[in-house]
Amino acid sequence: MSQWEYAPAPESRDIANLKPTYRPFIGGEFVDGSGEPLQTINPATEEVLAEVGTASVSDVDNAVKAARKAYDRVWGPMPGTERAKYIFRIARLIQERARELAVLETLDNGKPIKESRDTDIPTAAAHFFYHAGWADKLEYAGLGPQPRPLGVAGQVIPWNFPLLMLAWKVAPALATGNTVVLKPAETTPLTALVFAEICQQADLPPGVVNIVPGAGDIGAAVVEHPDVDKVAFTGSTAVGKHIQRTLAGTRKRLTLELGGKAANIVFDDAPLDQAVEGIVNGIFFNQGHVCCAGSRLLVQESIAEELLDKLRARISTLRLGDPLDKNTDIGAINSAEQLAKIEDLVASGERDGAQRWSSPCTLPDKGFFFAPTVFSNVEQSMRIAREEIFGPVLSVLTFRTPDEAVAKANNTPYGLSAGVWTEKGSRILWMANRLRAGVVWANTFNRFDPTAPFGGYKESGFGREGGRTGLEAYLHVQG
Incomplete structure (x- = not known):
């Protein structure tokens, strides 16, 4: 039996609207980061895709201050019905720009376009749709009467699912009334910075979401900042252990999604x-x-x-x-x-x-x-x-x-x-x-749904993301 031969069917890279430079997003604006710029490359060709301005420790401090101001004055006091409108708008904009985001993700990450197009981007939008629905229903989530947001969430995500991991963390944080400072992975920052554009398109109040590109030292600065109330990290077990040691004895809440050997x-x-x-x-x-x-x-x-x-x-x-x-x-x-x-x-x-x-x-x-x-x-x-x-x-x-x-x-x-x-x-x-x-x-594998909690045991971390259970990590729950 002869094997099928498939003619090449390349997606146009022009759809990605690739820019020569990208900058950190702090306080609702793209700013010149004071860190050392990095070049992000296409792992399939080894060509430079773009230059990315990175944050410094002082930029992280500015981002946390912007997030705290937005939390205290706008996002925290805002009724859940109003927060939901912004989150729904973000979800729709991800859908509208899905093809652009899929091509950009594939260029920056190296994964097949059919995975970016059919799995990553639709599921990212689904997480925002799902969590938008919870924004005005938190008191009915079975998490106690009048659950309250924690404040500023510091989030660090990996390079394997850049936009999807962002959605897993940002969507529940926003739905529960928290503001966010997020550090994308050093090798895959582009879709996170386009997500910042989407936040602008959605008229999200300044400071509610802040994106600070950089290497491990910037992730550490986010985790260790004294005015961050909750840390969410997805990445290696070794780094997760270091974060847990760093935060031991502090008031910060922590969830970790780490390595596996399933x-x-x-x-x-x-x-x-x-x-x-x-x-x-x-x-x-x-x-x-x-x-x-x-x-x-x-x-x-x-x-x-x-x-x-x-x-x-x-x-x-x-x-x-x-x-x-x-x-x-x-x-x-x-x-x-x-x-x-x-x-x-x-x-x-x-x-x-x-x-x-x-x-x-x-x-x-x-x-x-x-x-x-x-x-x-x-x-x-x-x-x-x-x-x-x-x-x-x-x-x-x-x-x-x-x-x-x-x-x-x-x-x-x-x-x-x-x-x-x-x-x-x-x-x-x-x-x-x-x-x-x-x-x-x-009788299946790798099936995910925003309504189902995900997380590990032992050295795979603790806490859950997704579903009603995942909301709890971002809330003060009263007995």
């Missing part, structure tokens, strides 16, 4: 073709740059070889290349630094004796790319089974009994997500009650 568990009665699609989505979506990626595949021993054969055949059909091509399945790794980390961990897997199989796809001459890779004969002591690779690399282990599957799945310092594939509903519930993971998917 188990995707396939039983012998699972629909294998459906499971293969879920496995591929679980680890190769967004090049594996997903905290809750199903990076450990646990397969019941009796079906392991059959499943691996099907999986390798399916992975061989994935198209790797230009992220702006609508046919591309696997885009670029976000940075040279991240590519080097992936290569180091893959080399350790080979040294430890795991059997490596990589897709026979051709890698582009330029850019940061890595072929989808599967390791079999993996032992739990190997680094590739223990450490978060954050790339398109799957480690396969086997099990014989449900008890063994649970033991292996929970044998990790992380606990962000898990997947279970079986036709037995009772087995799914039995597994879900025993897996130490914040989210357990049944």
Whole structure:
């Protein structure tokens, strides 16, 4: 049977309305940051996209002051019905500019345009729509009588889902009456700064949202600022631990969404073709740059070889290349630094004796790319089974009994997500009650909804984002 050949179908990069320079957004205005400018690059081509002015510690102080002023005088006292109007307006503007935002996200991040277009941007808008609906109903959320906002929220987001992670944090903060100082990731600041334009379009009062680009020192300045009331961080476990130590003993509220090493568990009665699609989505979506990626595949021993054969055949059909091509399945790794980390961990897997199989796809001459890779004969002591690779690399282990599957799945310092594939509903519930993971998917993977809370256990962090539960992190709740 011959394989389908797809003609290139590139999206026009002109839709992104890319500017040569971008600046921090403080107090409702774009300002000249006093930090050292950075260049953001396209990871698929290594070309410079734009120069971004960065904030300094003094700029962060100005941003927090602007947020405090807006909270005290405008946003905090504003009735929820009025706040909702602004948030609805932001949601609609994200929808109206969705194509522009999707192309810009793909250029800056390296993910396939079909993921930016069909998942990231629509879900970001959905979070603002959903939380706008809560703005005037907080007293009915089951969080106690007359819940009150905390004040100024300092938020630091990662590079894997730049606009979506912004939405996860900004939408609930605004809906609950807080104001925001947000630091986007150093390598992917562009959609956050276009979001600042959207805030202007929506006539959001000055200071309610402030965007301060920069490196880790600027994130630290946001977290450590004495007038920030609540910190929300998504990123690495190491940085999350540092933030927790820094804030220990202070009055600040904290939520952390950190790393993961999720188990995707396939039983012998699972629909294998459906499971293969879920496995591929679980680890190769967004090049594996997903905290809750199903990076450990646990397969019941009796079906392991059959499943691996099907999986390798399916992975061989994935198209790797230009992220702006609508046919591309696997885009670029976000940075040279991240590519080097992936290569180091893959080399350790080979040294430890795991059997490596990589897709026979051709890698582009330029850019940061890595072929989808599967390791079999993996032992739990190997680094590739223990450490978060954050790339398109799957480690396969086997099990014989449900008890063994649970033991292996929970044998990790992380606990962000898990997947279970079986036709037995009772087995799914039995597994879900025993897996130490914040989210357990049944016969699917990587399904998200603004109405459902998301978060982890153990070194994957604490607190929840999304849903009614996620509102609590931004509110004073009375008993």
